[in-house]
Amino acid sequence: MSTAMLSVQGLGMQFGGLKALSDVTMEVRKGEFVGVIGPNGAGKTTFFHAISGVHVPTSGTVRIDGRELRGQSPDAFCRAGVARTFQTPRIFGDMTVLDNVRFAFLFGNQGGRQGGDASLIDKVIDETHLDGLRGEIAGALPPARQRQLEIAMALATAPRLLLLDEVAAGLTEGEVEDVARLIARLRDTYGLTVVWIEHAVRTLMKTVDRVAVLNFGQLLADGTPAEIAANPKVISAYLGDEVAE
Ligand SMILES: Nc1ncnc2c1ncn2[C@@H]1O[C@H](COP(=O)(O)OP(=O)(O)OP(=O)(O)O)[C@@H](O)[C@H]1O
Ligand SMILES: [Mg+2]
Structure with a gap:
């Protein structure tokens, strides 16, 4: 049986009284390209922080290629093959x-x-x-x-698992398309598993294999782009507004 590249179970992240993530359970298979969407403040970035060692989740487990890494440092996640970009670019x-x-x-x-x-x-x-x-x-x-x-x-x-947090934010429509193509090609070239957070849903849905939707810190839906686009819960929580834009 092949292990999932990423497996989180019952993931929770609490900031004081705010539950930024509650009971998120999902798996990403090796080589899969998964998009993560959801409204502002839904917990998407917090999810990345929790699976890359930036934050220690309040509850739940985080397995990278079968190995439990919850509570480890970003450096340990890096050594396990996890790399990420940040919503605000961190270049020198x-x-x-x-x-x-x-x-x-x-x-x-x-x-x-x-x-x-x-x-x-x-x-x-x-x-x-x-x-x-x-x-x-x-x-x-x-x-x-x-x-x-x-x-x-x-x-x-x-890396073996690449986490991209809004790498296309602030770019023109054409540039967003270019980034999507670039990521897809890199996935093939390096045999990567990719998780991509982005608000540019139209492009994202054309590019990824699967989409996870976060809303108020919970996993609202998880399915193929076609399933997600047709999901009434997703449309009312998020897609209605995004597509209208
Ligand atoms: N370090 C922190 N301390 C307190 N609250 C936090 C912290 N980080 C995030 N939050 C809160 O957790 C919630 C989820 O934030 P998060 O940044 O994960 O959302 P997001 O889905 O990435 O949103 P966006 O699409 O705007 O980037 C928000 O209410 C945010 O204010
Ligand atoms: Mg974010």
């Missing part, structure tokens, strides 16, 4: 593109997990279409390029 604005990717590579390579194969740095720069921009100062790049750089930095840690 005063460093070059190359140095940003190099830094991410070194972070991921602590303990020699990648066997120190530095050719990965050039490979991910090429594959995220940043070749030719290696010497540019990251903070001076346009938003779409900075997003590509974030993805490159995540890839430079040699």
